[in-house]
Amino acid sequence: MTVRFLPPNLVNQIAAGEVVERPASVVKELVENALDAGASHVDVTMNDGGRSRIVVADDGCGMDDRELALAVERHATSKLPDDDLTKIGFFGFRGEALPSIGAVARLTITSRTQDAPSAWYIRIEGGRREGPVPTPHPAGTRVEVRDLFYATPARLKFLKTARTELNHAVDTIERLAMANPTVAFTLMADGRTRLSLEVEDGDLFDARLARLGAIMGKDFVPNAVKVEADRGGMRLTGYAGVPTYNRGNALAQHMFVNGRPVRDRLLQGVVRRAYQDFLASNRYPYLALFLDVLPREVDVNVHPAKAEVRFRDAGQVRGLIIGALKHALAEAGHQASTTASDAALGAMTPGTLPPRPSQSLFDVARAGQAPLQETGLAEDQTTYDDAPTAVVFDPKTDNGADGDYPLGVARAQVHETYIVAQTEDGLVIVDQHAAHERLVYERMKAMLADTGVARQLLLLPEVVDLDEAAAQCLAARADELAELGLVLEAFGDGAVMIREVPALLGDTDVQGLVKDLADELADFGEALTLQDKMADVCGTMACHGSIRAGRRLGGPEMNALLREMEHTPHAGQCNHGRPTYVTLKLTDIEKLFGRR
Amino acid sequence: MKLVIERSALLKSLGHVQSVVERRTTIPILSNVRLDAANGSLSLNATDMDLEIVESTAAEVGQKGEITAPAHTLYDIVRKLPDGAQVELAFGGEGQLTLTSGRSRFQLACLPVDDFPALASGDFSHTFSLSATDLRSLIDRTRFAISTEETRYYLNGIYLHGTDSDGVDVLRTVATDGHRLARVELPLPDGAAGMPGTIVPRKAVSEVRKLIEEAEGDVMVSVSDAKIRFSIGDTVLTSKLIDGTFPDYERVIPTGNDKVMEMDCKTLSKAVDRVSAISSEKSRSIKLNMEKGLVTLSASSPENGSAVEEVEASYDAGQLEIGFNSRYLLDIMQQIEGDAARFTMADSASPTVIRDVSDGSAVYVLMPMRV
Numbered sequence: 018m019t020v021r022f023l024p025p026n027l028v029n030q031i032a033a034g035e036v037v038e039r040p041a042s043v044v045k046e047l048v049e050n051a052l053d054a055g056a057s058h059v060d061v062t063m064n065d066g067g068r069s070r071i072v073v074a075d076d077g078c079g080m081d082d083r084e085l086a087l088a089v090e091r092h093a094t095s096k097l098p099d100d101d102l103t104k105i106g107f108f109g110f111r112g113e114a115l116p117s118i119g120a121v122a123r124l125t126i127t128s129r130t131q132d133a134p135s136a137w138y139i140r141i142e143g144g145r146r147e148g149p150v151p152t153p154h155p156a157g158t159r160v161e162v163r164d165l166f167y168a169t170p171a172r173l174k175f176l177k178t179a180r181t182e183l184n185h186a187v188d189t190i191e192r193l194a195m196a197n198p199t200v201a202f203t204l205m206a207d208g209r210t211r212l213s214l215e216v217e218d219g220d221l222f223d224a225r226l227a228r229l230g231a232i233m234g235k236d237f238v239p240n241a242v243k244v245e246a247d248r249g250g251m252r253l254t255g256y257a258g259v260p261t262y263n264r265g266n267a268l269a270q271h272m273f274v275n276g277r278p279v280r281d282r283l284l285q286g287v288v289r290r291a292y293q294d295f296l297a298s299n300r301y302p303y304l305a306l307f308l309d310v311l312p313r314e315v316d317v318n319v320h321p322a323k324a325e326v327r328f329r330d331a332g333q334v335r336g337l338i339i340g341a342l343k344h345a346l347a348e349a350g351h352q353a354s355t356t357a358s359d360a361a362l363g364a365m366t367p368g369t370l371p372p373r374p375s376q377s378l379f380d381v382a383r384a385g386q387a388p389l390q391e392t393g394l395a396e397d398q399t400t401y402d403d404a405p406t407a408v409v410f411d412p413k414t415d416n417g418a419d420g421d422y423p424l425g426v427a428r429a430q431v432h433e434t435y436i437v438a439q440t441e442d443g444l445v446i447v448d449q450h451a452a453h454e455r456l457v458y459e460r461m462k463a464m465l466a467d468t469g470v471a472r473q474l475l476l477l478p479e480v481v482d483l484d485e486a487a488a489q490c491l492a493a494r495a496d497e498l499a500e501l502g503l504v505l506e507a508f509g510d511g512a513v514m515i516r517e518v519p520a521l522l523g524d525t526d527v528q529g530l531v532k533d534l535a536d537e538l539a540d541f542g543e544a545l546t547l548q549d550k551m552a553d554v555c556g557t558m559a560c561h562g563s564i565r566a567g568r569r570l571g572g573p574e575m576n577a578l579l580r581e582m583e584h585t586p587h588a589g590q591c592n593h594g595r596p597t598y599v600t601l602k603l604t605d606i607e608k609l610f611g612r613r
Numbered sequence: 614m615k616l617v618i619e620r621s622a623l624l625k626s627l628g629h630v631q632s633v634v635e636r637r638t639t640i641p642i643l644s645n646v647r648l649d650a651a652n653g654s655l656s657l658n659a660t661d662m663d664l665e666i667v668e669s670t671a672a673e674v675g676q677k678g679e680i681t682a683p684a685h686t687l688y689d690i691v692r693k694l695p696d697g698a699q700v701e702l703a704f705g706g707e708g709q710l711t712l713t714s715g716r717s718r719f720q721l722a723c724l725p726v727d728d729f730p731a732l733a734s735g736d737f738s739h740t741f742s743l744s745a746t747d748l749r750s751l752i753d754r755t756r757f758a759i760s761t762e763e764t765r766y767y768l769n770g771i772y773l774h775g776t777d778s779d780g781v782d783v784l785r786t787v788a789t790d791g792h793r794l795a796r797v798e799l800p801l802p803d804g805a806a807g808m809p810g811t812i813v814p815r816k817a818v819s820e821v822r823k824l825i826e827e828a829e830g831d832v833m834v835s836v837s838d839a840k841i842r843f844s845i846g847d848t849v850l851t852s853k854l855i856d857g858t859f860p861d862y863e864r865v866i867p868t869g870n871d872k873v874m875e876m877d878c879k880t881l882s883k884a885v886d887r888v889s890a891i892s893s894e895k896s897r898s899i900k901l902n903m904e905k906g907l908v909t910l911s912a913s914s915p916e917n918g919s920a921v922e923e924v925e926a927s928y929d930a931g932q933l934e935i936g937f938n939s940r941y942l943l944d945i946m947q948q949i950e951g952d953a954a955r956f957t958m959a960d961s962a963s964p965t966v967i968r969d970v971s972d973g974s975a976v977y978v979l980m981p982m983r984v
Contacts, residue, residue: 460916463915464914464915464916467915468914468915468984471898471936471982471983471984472982472983473792473938473980473982474962474980474981474982474983475791475792475980476789476791476792476793476794476865476964476978476979476980477789477791477860477865479791517983520898520938520982524760524761524762524790524791524792525762526762526763526764526765527791528764529764
């Protein structure tokens with residue numbers, strides 16, 4: 018056995034193991050190439066989940082015969098013009114994708130530059146090259162990959178069903194499409210159009226929102242708030258869903274760094290932190306965030322498929338995202354999800370009168386002739402009184418009803434639980450308990466922020482045993498935790514000593530709390546439990562300190578509640594992401610009655 | 614089994630035993646009280662597997678025997694019978710206990726005595742006797758500091774042990790929740806020397822306290838490594854001990870505190886109560902600012918406003934400001950029976966020691982708050 022260089026073909030197969038994991042990774046590499054080539058239309062075709070055929074055609078800048086021959090060689094790329102890894106301005110730069118794909122599949126590339134007289138064609142099969150030879154083709158590049166993994170049967174065996182592989186590819190294209198709203202994408206799978214995204218016009222924000230709506234569902238558009246923030250050379254833009262528009266998993270959270278879709282645990286942590294007050298811990302918001310940083314501030318050369326990135330200053334990125342999201346949500350404090358009112362409208366049914374006891378024709382005839390009887394009316398009145406009542410009051414006597422209030426003027430309280438208010442162009446139904454609870458909660462939070470968290474010093478400091486990494490992690494964030502009321506210090510290698518706890522928590526399970534915190538810091542890089550616990554205490558106190566359902570409210574009281582809701586940030590939802598009020602537009606009401 | 618007993622006697626005994634019985638339990642027989650009739654007395658026995666109570670009371674026993682019946686139901690019935698009524702209890706072996714009084718007649722579902730768990734008695738290594746008053750004082754002045762946090766189970770009780778305090782042998786009770794601590798001691802009774810340190814669970818503490826409320830005379834206390842038994846008149850309460858190590862409390866009681874403040878306990882109590890009314894947060898923090906001869910209490914809340922009250926005190930050391938949880942402070946003030954309380958402090962982040970000026974047997978330690 019002697020040490021020797023491996024044959025180039027084997028080297029490429031090994032590289033393919035990292036870069037080409039499944040059909041979706043081929044799609045990703047090829048679509049990224051198309052985008053790097055400045056394409057405005059990218060058309061993807063897949064057969065049998067990409068196993069038998071993947072075609073990516075674009076109308077980008079194309080390649081001439083010399084470039085084409087080089088493109089399929091290892092470490093040949095046009096995307097690193099300055100030979101400087103700290104200035105990566107394109108998706109690719111490693112020069113590995115095409116030779117890797119060529120090593121495990123039958124690859125053909127046809128390409129023509131804008132001004133060339135003809136296109137060129139090159140073919141790689143199991144690492145052997147044929148061409149380039151001239152061929153007819155419009156300007157742009159068409160890459161066809163057949164029989165993926167035919168050269169590496171082991172990998173072939175690990176492919177999932179065609180449907181699963183296709184879904185992965187759809188996911189990949191969708192993520193790239195979100196970042197490139199000015200490029201049209203289509204995906205044909207086994208002859209059916211699976212995805213068709215038009216070029217979006219308008220400025221970047223409008224185009225993005227339209228594209229996000231096309232991908233994440235049209236409900237996202239009315240429920241999204243714009244996120245925009247700059248800090249220290251970083252720029253964050255994008256859209257975040259309002260808290261009341263949420264879902265049960267984190268799949269609709271997208272982050273793009275310099276246009277590159279990344280899956281980063283950092284994002285999960287910061288999103289939970291930013292939405293902490295508004296969502297139950299098992300609900301997740303929809304959002305798409307685009308972070309632009311100087312190329313030297315981020316290392317994308319961490320992962321062959323570039324799904325992970327590393328920031329030079331992760332703390333600053335975290336701060337920027339949390340700050341921007343919180344700011345955006347505060348602005349949107351009054352935007353309850355439109356899906357809530359849609360759901361309300363959907364639940365409404367045209368009124369049907371309760372069936373009357375059958376009457377003989379004779380009775381009916383007689384009743385028709387009889388004069389209207391006072392007693393009959395009185396009877397009706399009593400049944401009406403038995404029903405849960407609405408307390409109606411005359412707004413004119415209470416205040417100037419004409420004022421321009423977003424939540425309108427209270428007209429009535431129904432079932433002693435809901436306030437019905439009339440606005441300029443519709444009506445608002447407020448859940449009085451949820452709304453008041455939120456107001457009290459916000460007031461308590463403001464107070465806490467104002468005075469700082471009172472800390473109870475421990476007579477018997479608690480030593481919590483953890484593994485070494487967790488203990489270090491906690492100790493490193495000691496300053497931040499101290500602000501939240503938990504004072505700790507490293508105690509030997511694998512333990513921390515707790516000296517002070519938030520007085521709010523009283524006689525609490527310090528061990529459990531600290532262990533949860535350590536887990537969260539490891540998972541998300543965020544200390545959420547502590548705030549969750551305090552929010553719980555505040556929430557319970559807020560619940561006890563607020564008006565309940567079943568309390569009869571007078572007109573001035575209802576109006577005061579509405580006015581305070583208008584002035585309080587985040588009054589649009591309760592702590593669990595449920596809306597505190599819904600708005601019904603007059604047009605919607607008219608629709609209910611078939612007037613439109 | 615057949616017996617006749619005076620309603621008030623039965624009620625008193627049932628009242629004692631039924632409070633040991635848990636309201637909800639997964640083992641049906643634990644809801645029952647065991648009734649044992651023999652030799653002119655009725656013995657009642659209840660347990661929750663950790664705590665057992667046995668009480669005997671005089672009764673006219675017609676036919677001896679034993680049975681178990683639902684404790685809370687029985688207690689409820691007897692409580693509602695008219696004063697001075699005679700109660701007849703009879704069990705003929707057909708699965709139901711018959712209770713007759715006047716013209717009332719109840720049939721109660723029973724469970725066989727054989728299933729009734731007995732707390733293995735075992736041997737007690739030390740036995741000593743203590744006056745009910747002394748035991749009351751040991752319990753009352755410490756129990757407020759017992760922790761309710763179940764994860765620190767070793768703090769969920771009172772630590773009762775014998776030790777040496779400045780050359781005098783004493784019997785001590787200590788309780789702490791990690792924020793404050795209370796320590797009370799009495800001269801060591803005969804027979805207690807060398808007893809093992811015992812952590813008496815919260816429930817046992819409260820049951821004993823109820824039993825000695827009315828009791829005069831002495832209480833016999835027996836301890837072993839795993840159990841403690843209190844014999845109070847005709848009642849015997851046996852409890853398992855908390856199996857854990859009580860922290861080394863001596864280390865957290867500071868000895869070097871040099872700033873001494875004395876003030877009238879009632880005045881301080883009332884002032885703290887008044888000033889803390891303003892603080893709306895759950896922790897109800899309050900600040901004490903000490904200057905020569907004067908303590909200024911203050912509290913503020915962004916919502917409610919602020920409060921300040923000045924109280925005269927004897928204080929000679931330098932100016933010091935220290936924050937406390939007002940509820941903790943009031944708890945301690947309530948324990949002090951004398952007129953004046955003495956605070957000894959070091960700084961605003963170290964434990965403060967509080968004592969009754971006229972009684973050195975109790976020491977309270979309170980950890981400040983940072984506000």
